[in-house]
Each structure stands twice: as C-alpha cells, then as structure tokens.
Amino acid sequence: MIRLDDVEAHPSSSETMEPPLIVIENLEPITEWVLLEYEHDSKIAMGNIIFTNADDKRLERLGKVYRESFTEVVEPDKTIILDPSANQPLRTEDFDRYRYFVIGGICGDSPPKNRTKDLVSSRLPEAERRNLGKKQLTTDSAVLMVMLVYTGERIEDIEVTDSVEERYSEDEATVLPVGYIILEEKVILTPGLIDLLIRKRRKTDAVF
Numbered sequence: 001m002i003r004l005d006d007v008e009a010h011p012s013s014s015e016t017m018e019p020p021l022i023v024i025e026n027l028e029p030i031t032e033w034v035l036l037e038y039e040h041d042s043k044i045a046m047g048n049i050i051f052t053n054a055d056d057k058r059l060e061r062l063g064k065v066y067r068e069s070f071t072e073v074v075e076p077d078k079t080i081i082l083d084p085s086a087n088q089p090l091r092t093e094d095f096d097r098y099r100y101f102v103i104g105g106i107c108g109d110s111p112p113k114n115r116t117k118d119l120v121s122s123r124l125p126e127a128e129r130r131n132l133g134k135k136q137l138t139t140d141s142a143v144l145m146v147m148l149v150y151t152g153e154r155i156e157d158i159e160v161t162d163s164v165e166e167r168y169s170e171d172e173a174t175v176l177p178v179g180y181i182i183l184e185e186k187v188i189l190t191p192g193l194i195d196l197l198i199r200k201r202r203k204t205d206a207v208f
C-alpha cells in the first residue's frame, strides 16, 4: 500500500536520481481555488517547483516564479510535458534522463478538451510527452502522481477517483468531475478545498 508519507520519506527509488523539478505553466487567473492547488503542489514537490508564465507575489513563498513561459525556462531535451493525450505513460526510468516535468496550470474541463495539447505541448514539440493514466487529474493530483512514479510506483497500481462529491444536504451537492488519488483508502483532496466550497455555497445562499 502506498502512503502519502512514502513520497516524503523516500523521495527517490534510486539514490543517484536528482529530484525532479516540477514546472507549473500558469494558464488561468489565480483564483482562491487555483492558489490552494498551487500551495498543495509546492508541498508535494517539497519545494522543487517553479511557476512560469506567472506574475503574482502570492506564489513567491511556494517556489520560484518566472514571468516567462516554460518554453524559455526549461532545457527542451531534458523536459517531459505531462499531457493526457500522450501515448506513453510516465515511468520511473524517465527520471534518469529528464529533469523538468511540466504540468499545465489549467482547470479541469468536463468533458476534457485536450487543452494541455493545444496550450502546452504544441509550444515545445522538442520535449517528450507522457500521460498519467486515463483520468483527468487536478494539478495537485498530477504533481502527486509524478512524485509517486518517481518513488518507483506504476500509474496502473494507483487508485484514482472518477469524481468527488461534496454533499451539503440531501438535495444539495457539488460534484468535482476530476481525478483525485486515493492512498490508504483516503482521497487526497486539496487542503482547504472543502472549506472553500462551503464558503462559496454560503455566499450563493446569501444572494438568493
């Protein structure tokens, strides 16, 4: 069984591997929700993270921030773009050769619209592309999946939700149609997300 602690306690399946550098190419306005995910990204990546195409002081405590796009920051021949439309899955051996692991700072779509391909992969065709399984993951779940593969796990062995439902009452619920990783039978949700959803719902109640 895989535990979240394993990601932190055993950051490498091989003592010689350099820790991966997670690159988040920011492509959306940084809302409270996006910021919560980015905070979680930084924690999971243990600070080995940079934010590109971003100009926001709130990100400076999470990692290095570049106004430039990732295309100007990474070394293309050492880069893997995590793209749901890629044919090959990410494997632990990839960490021997590649240093930069680019994740789109793109919100989930239902159904998915291949935006990673259009907005990220197509801009650096020299880079390799890998998938993280068949389900559309949130950015923080994608970072966690990358780190689990880094520790030696296979994507196929990691359980992922189809969607998550936050139920407020018998007739009210919010459904998040994206994949979250399940470790030790616990869904690894973005810390603070449930509180945010509850607050948003109260605001809606106040208006109507």
Ligand SMILES: C[S@@+](CC[C@H](N)C(=O)[O-])C[C@H]1O[C@@H](n2cnc3c(N)ncnc32)[C@H](O)[C@@H]1O
Pocket (backbone or CB within 6 Å): 081, 082, 083, 084, 085, 102, 103, 104, 105, 106, 107, 108, 109, 112, 113, 114, 115, 116, 117, 130, 131, 132, 133, 134, 135, 136, 137, 138, 139, 142
């Ligand atoms: C919420 S997803 C956005 C996906 C976007 N709606 C699309 O259609 O491509 C955010 C990012 O996480 C990464 N990601 C999520 N699921 C993935 C998967 N199954 N395989 C590879 N990368 C994934 C990608 O880098 C993606 O840009």
